[in-house]
Amino acid sequence: SGFVxxxxxxxAEPARQFWRRRVxxxxxxxxxxxxxxxxxxxxxGAAILPGPALTNLFLVHAWxxxxxxxxxxxxxxxxxxxxxxxxxxxxxxxxxxxxxxxARARMAAAAGLLVAVVAAIAAGACSPAxxxxxVVDLPVSRLGEFVLGIVLALELARGTLPKVRPVFIFGAxxxxxxx
Numbered sequence: 001s002g003f004v005x006x007x008x009x010x011x012a013e014p015a016r017q018f019w020r021r022r023v024x025x026x027x028x029x030x031x032x033x034x035x036x037x038x039x040x041x042x043x044x045g046a047a048i049l050p051g052p053a054l055t056n057l058f059l060v061h062a063w064x065x066x067x068x069x070x071x072x073x074x075x076x077x078x079x080x081x082x083x084x085x086x087x088x089x090x091x092x093x094x095x096x097x098x099x100x101x102x103a104r105a106r107m108a109a110a111a112g113l114l115v116a117v118v119a120a121i122a123a124g125a126c127s128p129a130x131x132x133x134x135v136v137d138l139p140v141s142r143l144g145e146f147v148l149g150i151v152l153a154l155e156l157a158r159g160t161l162p163k164v165r166p167v168f169i170f171g172a173x174x175x176x177x178x179x
Contacts, residue, residue, distance in 0.1 A: 001083060002149025005090055007157070015091035022087045030059065030080055037074045048073070059084040062137040067129040070137045078137040085139035086146045097150055102160045109151045112144025 009018075034057050041048050052072030055061035062070050062081035070078060097105045119141040123131030134141060155161040 002146040003153045006150045006153035082139040105151045109148040112147040
């Protein structure tokens, strides 16, 4: 999403308008899915806990390291919670990443990806539920991917994207078990 947002960004668009468009695009469908889930839960007699339900509705549930909260109600909406975090940061991040050198932008992306690696290592010392939360659901753990997308889009637009030889691409995609 970092790549897509950067590539399609309107340079003259104020941050407030960007956020308004994002809310208008995401929240109506999310609220509909949330309501449909509530109806289905009610129909089958499943409990709807107010805390997890409301944090899910307002897309802040992925910040809570408790399975019943980050996995409550509309489970796949963890990604929307991450996106809401990214959208909040995007206008500021884009300005900074555009103004900095490509080398510093790459370092920012690497630092973000390092957070994901640290989260994955830490997950090994946690319960499976907390480990999953650290690696999959926690928005900060996914920030590196978002920043990397922004940096790639900026470098592609500037013409500074490092060249990668096709042999490396094929090597990275090849599986030793292919027959």
